[in-house]
Amino acid sequence: MCPLWFQADRGCRSRLASRWWVILLVGSVSLIVGQRGMSDETGGGGAIRKQATPRESTIDQLLAESWRKAGVKPAPLATDEEFVRRVYLDLVGRIPSVSEATAFFQTRESGKRAKLVEYLLEHPDYPQWFATQWTILLLGRGDPGERVDRSALVAWLRKQFAANRPWNELVHDLIAASGSNRENGAVNFVLAHLEPDAVPLTSRTTRLFLGRQLQCAQCHDHPSNEWKQSDFWSLNAFFKGIRVEGSRSRGSSRGNLDAVVLADEPTEDYARFEKRNGMVGVAFPRFLDGRKLPAAGEVERRAELARMISEPTNDALAQAFVNRMWAHFLGRGLVSPVDDLGPHNPPSHPELLEFLAREFQSSGYDVKQLIRLITASRAYQATSERPKNSSPDESPFQFHYMQLRPMSPEQLFDSLLTATGAHRAGGSRSDEKRDRWLRQFLYVFGNDEGEELTTFQGTIPQALMMMNGELIREAVSAKPGSFLAETVRQAEAQPRPAVYLVNQLYLAALSRSPTARELAQAGLFLQTDPNSLDVLQDLFWALLNSNEFILIH
Amino acid sequence: MSFASQPGSGMSRRHFLGHLRSTALGVPAMHFFNALRAQAQSVRGRRSCILLWMSGGPSHLDIWDLKPESERNGGPFRPIDTSVPGIRISEHLPLLARQMHHLSLVRSLDSKEGNHDRGTYLMHTGYPPTPAIVHPGWGSICAYELGDRLSGLDLPPCVAINEPGVGAGFLGMSYAPFVVQNPSGRIADFDPPAELSPLRRERRLQMLAETENAFLARRKSQLALDHKLIYSKTLRLMNSNQKEVFNLETEPAAVRDAYGRGSFGSGCLLARRLVALGVPYVEVSLGGWDTHADNFETLSRRLLPELDRGMSALVADLARNGLLDSTLVVWMGEFGRTPRINQNAGRDHWPRSWSVVLGGAGLTGGQLVGATDKDGVEIVDRPVSVMDLIATMTKAMGINIQTQYTTPRGRPMKIVDGGQPIHELLS
Numbered sequence: 014m015c016p017l018w019f020q021a022d023r024g025c026r027s028r029l030a031s032r033w034w035v036i037l038l039v040g041s042v043s044l045i046v047g048q049r050g051m052s053d054e055t056g057g058g059g060a061i062r063k064q065a066t067p068r069e070s071t072i073d074q075l076l077a078e079s080w081r082k083a084g085v086k087p088a089p090l091a092t093d094e095e096f097v098r099r100v101y102l103d104l105v106g107r108i109p110s111v112s113e114a115t116a117f118f119q120t121r122e123s124g125k126r127a128k129l130v131e132y133l134l135e136h137p138d139y140p141q142w143f144a145t146q147w148t149i150l151l152l153g154r155g156d157p158g159e160r161v162d163r164s165a166l167v168a169w170l171r172k173q174f175a176a177n178r179p180w181n182e183l184v185h186d187l188i189a190a191s192g193s194n195r196e197n198g199a200v201n202f203v204l205a206h207l208e209p210d211a212v213p214l215t216s217r218t219t220r221l222f223l224g225r226q227l228q229c230a231q232c233h234d235h236p237s238n239e240w241k242q243s244d245f246w247s248l249n250a251f252f253k254g255i256r257v258e259g260s261r262s263r264g265s266s267r268g269n270l271d272a273v274v275l276a277d278e279p280t281e282d283y284a285r286f287e288k289r290n291g292m293v294g295v296a297f298p299r300f301l302d303g304r305k306l307p308a309a310g311e312v313e314r315r316a317e318l319a320r321m322i323s324e325p326t327n328d329a330l331a332q333a334f335v336n337r338m339w340a341h342f343l344g345r346g347l348v349s350p351v352d353d354l355g356p357h358n359p360p361s362h363p364e365l366l367e368f369l370a371r372e373f374q375s376s377g378y379d380v381k382q383l384i385r386l387i388t389a390s391r392a393y394q395a396t397s398e399r400p401k402n403s404s405p406d407e408s409p410f411q412f413h414y415m416q417l418r419p420m421s422p423e424q425l426f427d428s429l430l431t432a433t434g435a436h437r438a439g440g441s442r443s444d445e446k447r448d449r450w451l452r453q454f455l456y457v458f459g460n461d462e463g464e465e466l467t468t469f470q471g472t473i474p475q476a477l478m479m480m481n482g483e484l485i486r487e488a489v490s491a492k493p494g495s496f497l498a499e500t501v502r503q504a505e506a507q508p509r510p511a512v513y514l515v516n517q518l519y520l521a522a523l524s525r526s527p528t529a530r531e532l533a534q535a536g537l538f539l540q541t542d543p544n545s546l547d548v549l550q551d552l553f554w555a556l557l558n559s560n561e562f563i564l565i566h
Numbered sequence: 567m568s569f570a571s572q573p574g575s576g577m578s579r580r581h582f583l584g585h586l587r588s589t590a591l592g593v594p595a596m597h598f599f600n601a602l603r604a605q606a607q608s609v610r611g612r613r614s615c616i617l618l619w620m621s622g623g624p625s626h627l628d629i630w631d632l633k634p635e636s637e638r639n640g641g642p643f644r645p646i647d648t649s650v651p652g653i654r655i656s657e658h659l660p661l662l663a664r665q666m667h668h669l670s671l672v673r674s675l676d677s678k679e680g681n682h683d684r685g686t687y688l689m690h691t692g693y694p695p696t697p698a699i700v701h702p703g704w705g706s707i708c709a710y711e712l713g714d715r716l717s718g719l720d721l722p723p724c725v726a727i728n729e730p731g732v733g734a735g736f737l738g739m740s741y742a743p744f745v746v747q748n749p750s751g752r753i754a755d756f757d758p759p760a761e762l763s764p765l766r767r768e769r770r771l772q773m774l775a776e777t778e779n780a781f782l783a784r785r786k787s788q789l790a791l792d793h794k795l796i797y798s799k800t801l802r803l804m805n806s807n808q809k810e811v812f813n814l815e816t817e818p819a820a821v822r823d824a825y826g827r828g829s830f831g832s833g834c835l836l837a838r839r840l841v842a843l844g845v846p847y848v849e850v851s852l853g854g855w856d857t858h859a860d861n862f863e864t865l866s867r868r869l870l871p872e873l874d875r876g877m878s879a880l881v882a883d884l885a886r887n888g889l890l891d892s893t894l895v896v897w898m899g900e901f902g903r904t905p906r907i908n909q910n911a912g913r914d915h916w917p918r919s920w921s922v923v924l925g926g927a928g929l930t931g932g933q934l935v936g937a938t939d940k941d942g943v944e945i946v947d948r949p950v951s952v953m954d955l956i957a958t959m960t961k962a963m964g965i966n967i968q969t970q971y972t973t974p975r976g977r978p979m980k981i982v983d984g985g986q987p988i989h990e991l992l993s
Binding site: 212213226232350353417418471472476477483534538547548552556566 | 792
């Protein structure tokens with residue numbers, strides 16, 4: 014069947030010449046169609062592909078050993094296109110802009126991937142992105158209530174990540190924080206999880222910082238791991254003695270909370286819990302390794318707990334974090350689920366987990382150093398294309414090729430704006446528009462709290478929003494200020510405007526040039542529709558709605 | 567029906583054009599609705615549930631369990647007779663009183679959670695919240711158990727009207743409620759921009775398919791396949807005649823008036839239309855029940871008239887259309903309210919002894935289960951737990967009450983944990 018747009022075009026060809034830039038296009042379309050691909054089918058510019066293999070690191074050696082055992086072959090390195098998009102999303106939470114991507118493609122320096130990582134670690138979006146992620150882990154995405162100042166926690170975390178604060182110190186400060194929730198943003202983590210009886214605080218603390226799942230032991234001895242009910246409540250007893258005071262501004266008619274102050278007082282209190290047999294159990298503070306606190310007053314229990322958890326020699330702290338970071342960069346933890354470590358759930362690569370944890374500890378819990386280590390590995394730099402001749406039931410969790418991962422709602426939102434400039438379309442008030450969209454976006458997309466996802470957790474409202482929503486309409490609207498409008502303007506000065514335009518759209522949305530086939534197809538569409546802007550808008554819409562856009566690959 | 571696109575196949579051009587043709591022909595809405603209804607009813611043993619959710623905690627003692635003899639706790643409302651001898655309910659529910667033979671009243675629910683969030687979670691899932699697991703809402707369980715069996719259903723299997731309901735927990739977002747924020751309005755982003763010609767819509771989808779397929783060809787990933795699947799589901803809905811279900815304008819004015827044109831009445835009407843097409847679970851919320859002050863004014867002037875109209879019209883309509891036999895109707899909130907009337911003429915949170923209503927889907931109507939004492943404080947007959955209620959609802963839906971899931975973290979979860987169906991309601 015003859016394609017529709019082709020038929021439609023026959024009657025319209027005479028109108029083609031009525032627009033200035035169509036004239037420019039027509040001249041170049043034949044060039045596009047006949048031209049050799051700007052990039053080949055494998056998706057990478059051949060010339061810029063001479064990426065030196067990273068020096069084999071210990072990570073690579075440890076993985077290579079397991080690949081040999083499993084009989085799988087590692088995938089080739091990712092192209093620069095794949096890599097630049099991946100590393101921007103992972104380190105700064107958004108895709109690269111056209112100019113950022115192009116700058117990377119064009120440089121011929123050796124070791125440019127490591128240099129890009131270095132550049133991004135110093136980029137202001139890096140601490141912002143890690144602060145955003147950790148706020149979601151610490152508070153969840155929902156409304157934590159009026160006692161919690163979310164933005165103060167974000168600001169505090171941003172400062173810590175910007176200063177590359179050692180992870181164990183950061184954790185210490187989160188657990189031990191006291192004072193006003195406005196002045197000391199760290200306070201808000203504890204504040205958010207006090208009710209009822211600091212049970213949520215106990216489980217979040219062990220889950221997030223120690224990678225230990227004690228929450229089931231709240232009600233019963235755990236059937237499959239080592240935890241007893243008394244372990245949970247002995248840890249919970251560290252949170253006895255917390256005092257919370259809210260101050261309301263005077264004269265404020267609605268009695269808004271000014272600030273909430275978190276403090277501790279010496280206590281001899283203990284945790285009470287109901288055992289399965291109906292008896293009541295009693296627990297005094299006892300850390301997971303058996304250390305106890307003197308029962309009588311004097312010590313601040315929470316500070317003691319923070320100290321024990323953050324001791325540089327605490328292997329659980331280091332393992333939990335490196336495992337989470339491995340999952341962040343590679344799509345799945347060496348232990349999975351990412352926060353369920355322990356003898357009952359052995360790691361897929363024990364030596365690798367141990368190596369990373371040891372390196373992390375000896376670096377003084379240096380987060381950026383850990384990121385350098387992981388991103389320099391061959392596993393991180395492998396392509397996400399499944400190796401040819403690989404058997405269909407080959408486990409993807411050998412890390413011999415890169416896993417696809419869904420973007421978080423925050424990554425998706427920021428990437429859409431980076432690609433399209435939708436918030437600048439039509440001129441003024443971009444902040445107001447951006448905030449409103451973000452709220453809509455998180456309402457429709459915000460579901461889990463950063464669980465590892467093996468399925469695409471898409472919903473119909475999400476797809477509707479991506480296809481028909483206000484943001485996407487503005488994004489492809491070509492209103493002044495938008496990326497599309499700007500690109501069309503710049504195309505005037507180009508010798509081959511059509512090639513330029515299509516290329517820019519692919520770069521903006523997918524951080525790569527179109528393949529020869531894609532370019533030829535776009536050329537056909539352009540050739541057969543008198544309104545070239547419509548074609549470009551439709552193409553941009555399609556790219557932004559594609560799996561290639563919404564997945565990290 | 568011509569909407570035969572297989573999940574995952576994307577939208578073919580023929581499918582798309584078929585849609586255009588059918589709308590171009592201007593098939594009258596009622597015509598295909600009748601066809602669809604006939605089809606939906608042919609699904610044997612199909613069950614649906616409409617949950618009427620009274621958010622804020624409804625004052626059961628002023629609605630279902632009046633205590634006119636109680637000096638301190640009685641309140642100003644008088645009970646009236648209903649279509650069932652011996653069951654008397656609030657004077658502000660005259661229309662509902664005539665439908666009582668379709669419904670049964672449980673006056674002895676003890677739910678233990680007196681906090682809004684915890685109560686909402688408990689009543690929606692059957693479980694109190696715990697850090698160990700995010701339980702799926704019971705509506706999502708219905709969608710999971712029953713939705714996928716309905717091959718002719720283009721609509722989401724779990725719909726929440728006016729308020730978002732409770733999520734799907736580990737069952738995943740596909741079973742989470744599809745939220746209709748305004749039943750009288752349009753669904754957000756349901757249609758492509760009006761200025762987009764059919765030709766361009768078609769072109770966009772073709773370009774999208776090209777990009778997706780090229781990406782998939784080199785990365786055989788479940789994630790990328792799932793993305794395609796959800797887009798194909800969404801397109802199927804966008805192009806389905808069934809989406810007309812959301813347009814209440816096609817209802818005769820008399821019907822709209824009978825239900826009431828407020829958000830609750832309109833929601834009830836939309837719920838009836840949805841279950842008629844086979845949607846397994848629809849929740850309709852009526853908010854504003856957190857009456858710590860001015861309880862009686864709020865109830866008599868606003869909430870009870872709106873409830874009376876919407877719920878009675880719904881039950882009568884379902885019965886008239888023969889849908890009540892396959893549709894479970896449940897009325898509940900997160901808890902009841904205190905027997906004691908506070909100094910602001912309000913009542914506070916009370917989970918200890920309160921009332922819920924259920925009927926339809928083969929449950930015996932006109933029954934009275936349990937009782938509270940003369941002041942409405944203690945349960946004096948047949949206490950019912952939340953799990954008993956969930957067990958009853960699960961059984962009424964034809965779902966095996968022994969069903970057990972394993973969460974992604976390997977923890978077992980039973981749909982019904984320790985509850986017994988209320989045998990008085992099962993014939």
